[in-house]
Amino acid sequence: MDRLRLDKWLWAARFYKTRSLAAQEINKARVEVNGLAAKPARELSVGDLVRLKKEQPAMLxxxxxxxxxxxxxxxxxxxxxxxxxxxxxxxxxAEQRRLAPEPALAHTEGRPTKRDRRELERARGR
Known part of the structure; x- marks a missing residue:
């Protein structure tokens, strides 16, 4: 076998759980082959470069x-x-995500959290 459908290879390589999910992602232009947009039936061969935009940054x-x-x-x-x-x-x-500040710490408006309510109760003497 020297050529294989792209959706079938993505499924066999376990990038997607089903072939139909692989085909949907390909149709949404989230998969490129050799820098070009592809279709599910595109034939893939050994040596091709596949870019998967499943997560940020894309995997090549x-x-x-x-x-x-x-x-x-x-x-x-x-x-x-x-x-x-x-x-x-x-x-x-991954390192940037690890070093990024916790988004919830910047949230100061809205309903108080459980921790905030307990601090308020302590301050009121309850």
Whole structure:
């Protein structure tokens, strides 16, 4: 086998739970092959670069092998290799999220939280 449908490969490589979910994401232009928008029936071959915009930043993987069957995750991981730039970008984004301030701390208006209510009660002497 030297060529395989894109949606079938994404399903076999365990990027999506079903082929129909993979096809929906492809139709929404969240998957690119070699820098171009693709359709679910696009034939994929070994060496193609696939960009998945599932999360921020997008994941860029190189197709290492083709498989028409969905196997265990350890086998699915052998079908692709993430590019070093993609790994670095995702690690940097994870670090930025870790260092970002907690969004709830900036929220000062609206209903008081349980902690705020307890502090108010303590201040009132109850």
């Amino acid at each position: 993987v190189k197709v290492i092998a083709l498989s028409a069957v969905r196997g265990p995750a350890t086998v699915a991981r052998l079908l692709y290799e993430e590019t070093p730039d993609s790994v670095a970008a995702r690690a940097h984004a």
